[in-house]
């Protein structure tokens with residue numbers, strides 16, 4: 217392929233981008249190292265702006281019935297989201313796997329060429345395009361080298377972005393200062409708790425259909441140096457120290473640790489190489505903002521890059537992707553950092569929490585934060601209507 221766009225990564229952001237590029241008429245090849253989508257339970261919440269974008273593309277109704285939660289939180293302090301200036305005010309509970317399945321089906325139906333078991337290992341910008349090399353594996357085979365060329369390549373390859381590293385993107389920011397241990401576990405019987413601050417740490421537990429998600433942080437404990445996910449025993453011990461409860465007899469399904477790293481690509485575009493989603497911004501996935509920020513990157517980039525690839529984009533259109541989405545990412549990361557401090561800070565943060573609690577009593581403050589959490593105040597432009605676009609008037613949920 218010498219025309220079109222290579223998207224690296226078939227996570228939610230890569231799949232959304234592939235669909236949007238096809239809507240804009242660009243040729244798209246998606247390269248994904250995994251043989252099948254991950255079944256790990258990840259994000260569970262779509263925000264108002266993401267729902268607006270899905271609706272605009274006729275995708276929202278395909279999600280089926282989606283429970284709406286009118287209340288969110290800011291750093292664990294309850295926040296009414298009904299004031300958001302959107303027909304989709306609130307948080308919408310959709311498992312990430314469902315979002316990925318929908319976006320993957322759509323990208324394929326629109327003609328994207330999705331190649332699994334292709335791990336990108338080299339990116340070489342050339343005078344008029346970009347050459348990408350991947351190792352293609354089938355089953356347990358040792359893999360063969362595949363070379364592709366395109367006009368542009370977009371790294372949607374997640375937090376440890378290979379594309380970002382190979383293309384020399386700069387990621388200013390800071391490393392993690394604290395970490396949150398998380399697991400999904402069966403067979404434990406503990407009370408649900410929403411953002412509970414205890415003397416030694418912070419704890420969350422929610423049980424649905426026999427599966428309990430726990431999250432725990434011990435105040436003042438620095439993140440461990442990790443090369444793999446923590447063991448369940450580490451989570452159970454931390455849980456016991458913070459809550460006094462014993463969950464060690466449970467059967468873990470997933471165990472993860474998240475650091476509160478805060479790094480953002482200095483530029484989302486370097487010539488013919490671009491980044492989107494977790495590949496462009498690394499932060500704690502607090503309040504469901506990680507997946508939403510990434511999906512909104514993809515919807516903003518898709519039509520702009522398709523126009524650029526077709527040679528019909530006005531001057532500066534593609535660069536406006538960096539300008540808009542870098543600004544949106546910076547603003548979101550600033551409130552993620554603030555929320556992390558309010559949520560995971562030790563006793564020293566209590567005066568700030570109590571002041572914040574007071575400020576949240578003011579309607580203007582609640583409205584401002586609700587807009588920001590819903591992705592509604594980043595000054596983003598609306599998607600243009602594609603030729604032959606699906607009817608936008610699907611009807612708005614009550």
Ligand SMILES: Cc1cc2nc3c(=O)[nH]c(=O)nc-3n(C[C@H](O)[C@H](O)[C@H](O)COP(=O)(O)OP(=O)(O)OC[C@H]3O[C@@H](n4cnc5c(N)ncnc54)[C@H](O)[C@@H]3O)c2cc1C
Nearest residue numbers: 225227228229249258259336373374493494501504506507
């Ligand atoms: C356990 C867990 C829980 C989470 N919980 C939440 C949550 O509650 N709320 C929230 O908002 N977010 C949460 N997140 C974050 C959320 O899942 C991410 O923000 C989201 O997946 C980002 O989408 P993405 O497409 O940018 O990246 P990813 O989903 O990471 O997808 C990147 C893809 O690129 C592929 N890839 C990587 N390198 C290469 C390569 N060299 N060649 C080819 N393919 C490659 C990967 O295999 C992967 O499929 C969670 C994440 C994890 C891991």
